Amino acid sequence: MNEQDWNLIILQYLKKKGFSEAEQAFSKAAGQPLRDVMSLSHRLETHKGVVEHLVSHFSADGDPQAPVDAFDKLVVWIDNSLDVYRGELSRVLYPVFIHTYLDLVSRDASAAASSLLNKYRRRMADAAGSGNRSRSQQLQELQSITSPQQMETHRLVKQLATARHPVRMSSYCHDLLLYYLHTGPGMLPISVVISQHISFELSEMTPSLGHIEDEAGSGSDADDGVDRDDMDAHATNQTEVALGLLQGNIEDLYIEDKHKSHAPVASTAMDADTAAIATASGEDGGQKGAAEGQQSTAGASEPLTKKSKKEKEKASLAAAAAEAKRKERPERVEPQHFVPPLAEELTQQWFRDIEARTEVSSSALPSCCFFTFVNSKQSLTCTAFSRDAVHVAAGFTDSTIRLYDVQQLSSRRVQKQDSNMMDVDHEEDVENEANASQHMSNAVSSTSRPCVRLHGHTAAVYSVDFSHDQRLMFSGSGDGTVRLWKPDLGCGLAALHGHLLPVWDVAASPHGWLLASASADRTARIWASDATKAVRILSGHQSDVDLVRWHPNCHYVATASSDHSVRLWDVASGQCVRLMAGLRNRTATSMAMSPDGKQVACGTDEGSIHVWDLGSARRVCTLQGHVGAVWSLAYSSGAGALIASGGADETVRLWGNAEASVEGSSAMPPTSSLPSMPPGTSSSPAYNPIKAFRTKSSAAVSVSFTARNLLLGAGAFTLRSATHRSLKSKK
Known part of the structure; x- marks a missing residue:
């Protein structure tokens, strides 16, 4: 259209609106006759x-x-x-x-x-x-x-x-x-x-x-972990995240320590070799003559030289391996907040744990130890193991926390060999403890008795966890509070108020003194153990926040909610940086973070396990095998080659990296790994079913790997119905 046509359009608009004066003025200014408007349509x-x-x-x-x-x-x-x-x-x-x-x-x-x-x-x-x-x-x-x-x-x-x-x-x-x-x-x-x-x-x-x-x-969008029609998730998952481990983490410190310890061995072996040769060619030859000197030299230098060469070669190989592993180390991130250094005694203990760690895989399965709570009267709600597996903490619906000393329980069982079953609830202590102070202000050593009861909550205890150094213990309750406890004294230290509704989960950070809590008030909160007010409030879920877990570098926490989504939060800013909304109509019942911080696994109430890659926010695989809710998940220590899951179906199941070989193991048919993303879009491995352990009659409330890769589990013994027992006897 030319300029004349545009003028005609404007004149037609002015005529339609009844602006006769404006129409005449525009026609005169544009030099456009009004009669031309009538012939506009056909042109x-x-x-x-x-x-x-x-x-x-x-x-x-x-x-x-x-x-x-x-x-x-x-x-x-x-x-x-x-x-x-x-x-x-x-x-x-x-x-x-x-x-x-x-x-x-x-x-x-x-x-x-x-x-x-x-x-x-x-x-x-x-x-x-x-x-x-x-x-x-x-x-x-x-x-x-x-x-x-x-x-x-x-x-x-x-x-x-x-x-x-x-x-x-x-x-x-x-x-x-x-x-x-x-x-x-x-x-x-x-x-x-x-x-x-x-x-x-x-x-x-x-x-x-x-x-x-x-x-x-499209319904296929549900498989990739991101709803493509959900612009909120799409924008959130574009945020850059630093998922590397912390600089100076215990694994790196152990490698550095081994690298330094092998260097002096190699230099000492070389010095000993040189000294032996110098001694052989020295004073003995001048005092005893050439023949005796040669014999002495052969007798003194030859054994030392062979031994020193072996030590030197061994030290060189160890140093080369440590150096290669150190160079292959992925990128590390600086701490966002102050991380107190570990005590020397604790550092050496962790070094020994890493030294004694058993590398587990699909072809090298871990040993499993399951703790059964009897006479719990269906009141057990949660359990947690200390890092060294010496203590087991359990929360109950009667608002108490019971701290068990595994060594004391073992020795007590030996002393009572005539008893065919040990009651881990220790009902005989009820009358003695009824007259004790509610807060147990008197110091009680957890090593003096096999079980110590901690009182302070006024409603059911839903979660317990130990700090990284085992000096503190944290608990969340239906009374809306988070409490700090001193396990070695058997007393409470503080009550953290802020949540408006029950606290479903608590998690201690892998480093430092922070802890996280998840509540029915639709928020997760970050606390410092030296303050009584939350330092961050993470708000965004549309329903109860059921689970919370720390990322290994402590920069992020992951939460799972009844709104069928999993979120990753930046602790420093309090912003959501990842949103995985692929659970659909399933509710998360358990969650675990991989040791390298690249994956998060989530178990659901209908028995499936979903594994996401945190970098891309895409689902890696979906694992099917449990019949009923998956109550607990845990990655193996070190490389995280295995995932352990415990469910309401009274089984503990192992899932291995699909890239690892399963030959020689009693592997289950690999029908439950369902990759939900195109190959090559993520470096995270998928997992296949490896083995299932069945308990006698206990739902697996919790599972965890120790630092040495011993698999621990816990659950309450449940009496089956009379109908079930009669059917079992007929079979």
Whole structure:
């Protein structure tokens, strides 16, 4: 169209609006006769869509109802389209809806925005399905945005302004959509929204009835750990994270110590060899003559030389191996907060644990020791093992924590050989302890008695954990408090208040004095053991935060919630940096972090185990094998080659790296590893089922690996029903 045609369009608009004076003034200024307006239609037939867009846009004259009407037309057009196209075309509705709403709010048209939201909110929520809690959250947040001032600072608005919504669509459906937007009257507002905020991923696949989908998008997105239609997750997972281990961690310190210790051995061996040769050619030859000197030299130098060569070669090989391992070490990160150095005695103890560690794999399975709690009357809720496996802490529904000394229990069992079963609850101590102080202010050594009861909580205890140096113990309870305990004294030190509802889980950091807690108030909190107020509040989950685990470098914590999502949080900023929303309608019941900090595993209430790669936020594999909830998970120490899981089905199962060989082991059929991402997109290994250990009649409440890779488990003995026993006897 030339300049004359544009002048005619403006004159037509002025004539339609009845601005006769403006029409005459413009006609005179442009030198355009008014009679030419009547002949506009037949000359602009090829630009009909563009003209109608412009005329419609100008005639709206800022009418806030125009975007609402345009969205109504888009919905009607999509609903009336053929079934084979409707599914793909429907994918644009949700992003167009939210950006149209925000555009109306930015123009201070709150009435039109509210009308649009009330009319289509239920449809948008129902299209996402019950598993997409993030869309429900966005719709709820949209309702709270009613003024331009709120948009300037709102988190969701900032995310939507910078992110382009990805929509997968066939090329044919994309052409149909563009044709309608080009020719349909009044569709300019929708065209602007789509061009600014939607990124199309086109495919040459021809639409068919087998690929019909609704506004929720493709169902295959659930497999990669990131809902592609969830812009919140997509933007969150683009955040850079530093998943390397800390500089100066105990594994690196051990390698450095071995490297330094081998260097003096090699130099000493060389000095001894040189001294032996010098002595052989010295004074003995001058005092006793040439013959005796030669014999003495042969007798003295030859044995020392052989021994020194062997020592020197051994030291050189060890030093070379340590140096190679040190050079191959991945990148390390600096601590974000002060990390107190380990005591020398503790460092040497950990060095000995690493020295004595057994490397486990699919072909070299660990030994397993299972602790059974009898006479617990179904009141056991949680257990935790100390790092050296000397103590076992257990929480109960009667608000008590019981600290067991494994060595004392073993010696007591030996002394009572005539008893066929040991009652680990020690009911005979109830009457003596009933008169004790509620807070046990008197110091009681945990080594003087096999069981010490800790009182302080006023509701069921749901989680216990030991600090990294075993000097402190932490617990979370239904009374909403987190408590600190001194195990060697058997008394409480502090009660941390802040959560409004029960505390479901607590976890001590691998380094330093921080701890994390997860609560039913939808938050996780970071605490310092020397303060009574939380240093960080992690808020973002839409339901109870059930589980919390620390990353090995202490920069991040992972949380799992009843909203069917797993999040990774930056401790320093309190921001969510990873969002894995692939659990769908499953609830997380257990979680573990890999020793290298690259993976997080999560067990669910329906028996599956999901493993995610934290770098890409993609799911590595899904493991099936348990019948019932998976109550506990643990990675093996060192390389983390094995995952141990304990479930309500009274089994402890081992899962091995799929790349490792399983020959020679009693491996189970590898039918439960379901890779959910294309090969080569992640360096994280998948896992296969290796072996299952069955308990007598105890659900595995907890499993963990010691520093030396001994697998520990614990659970309460449960009497089966009379019907079950009769069926078992008949068999």
